[in-house]
Amino acid sequence: EAQVTQNPRYLITVTGKKLTVTCSQNMNHEYMSWYRQDPGLGLRQIYYSMNVEVTDKGDVPEGYKVSRKEKRNFPLILESPSPNQTSLYFCASSLNRGTGHEQFFGPGTRLTVL
Amino acid sequence: GQNIDQPTEMTATEGAIVQINCTYQTSGFNGLFWYQQHAGEAPTFLSYNVLDGLEEKGRFSSFLSRSKGYSYLLLKELQMKDSASYLCAVRDDWGYGGATNKLIFGTGTLLAVQP
Numbered sequence: 105e106a107q108v109t110q111n112p113r114y115l116i117t118v119t120g121k122k123l124t125v126t127c128s129q130n131m132n133h134e135y136m137s138w139y140r141q142d143p144g145l146g147l148r149q150i151y152y153s154m155n156v157e158v159t160d161k162g163d164v165p166e167g168y169k170v171s172r173k174e175k176r177n178f179p180l181i182l183e184s185p186s187p188n189q190t191s192l193y194f195c196a197s198s199l200n201r202g203t204g205h206e207q208f209f210g211p212g213t214r215l216t217v218l
Numbered sequence: 219g220q221n222i223d224q225p226t227e228m229t230a231t232e233g234a235i236v237q238i239n240c241t242y243q244t245s246g247f248n249g250l251f252w253y254q255q256h257a258g259e260a261p262t263f264l265s266y267n268v269l270d271g272l273e274e275k276g277r278f279s280s281f282l283s284r285s286k287g288y289s290y291l292l293l294k295e296l297q298m299k300d301s302a303s304y305l306c307a308v309r310d311d312w313g314y315g316g317a318t319n320k321l322i323f324g325t326g327t328l329l330a331v332q333p
Contacts, residue, residue, distance in 0.1 A: 146323045204249060
């Protein structure tokens with residue numbers, strides 16, 4: 105089954121404790137992206153990756169890191185989480201070339217930073 | 219600046235037709251997407267418009283007017299399961315050679331379908 109998976113689905117942590125949210129897709133998509141979703145603000149892009157070893161900042165990159173060492177994986181790293189990073193996070197992937205390729209979203213990770 | 223506007227909430231009756239509007243102002247335009255998102259779940263793709271006009275897909279249709287910066291999603295024969303948020307998103311990667319696949323999302327319209 106074609107899908108995007110994320111782990112963990114739920115996480116409660118404390119300020120400053122490094123964490124990684126994993127994202128994996130099995131559709132051989134070049135493009136991957138991380139979003140956060142907050143009430144009243146909609147989905148905002150954190151980082152994206154055009155292909156292996158190619159990443160760039162989205163609209164709200166502060167406090168986050170990413171890497172793209174393999175095509176299928178795109179982990180999101182919070183080196184020192186803070187309460188303002190409490191949010192619902194989605195990973196997404198799509199084909200890169202041409203137009204009209206929809207993004208497929210993972211199930212989401214609900215993060216609470218105390 | 220980048221701005222996408224949608225109504226925050228709408229209510230409609232089962233079996234009826236509802237139209238959800240979206241207006242946008244973005245620095246570039248390379249297509250408009252509609253996604254459906256049930257509470258606590260991932261957004262799922264509904265439709266895509268890049269040229270002016272109407273795209274029909276079963277009970278769902280989407281319209282685009284690029285000159286007016288306007289789109290709408292039309293849902294017919296509403297069912298209770300259509301209660302969800304509907305997200306309008308503009309692909310705004312013009313100027314990057316179509317390279318970033320960047321989507322700018324509106325805040326979504328929460329549709330409640332009543333019996």
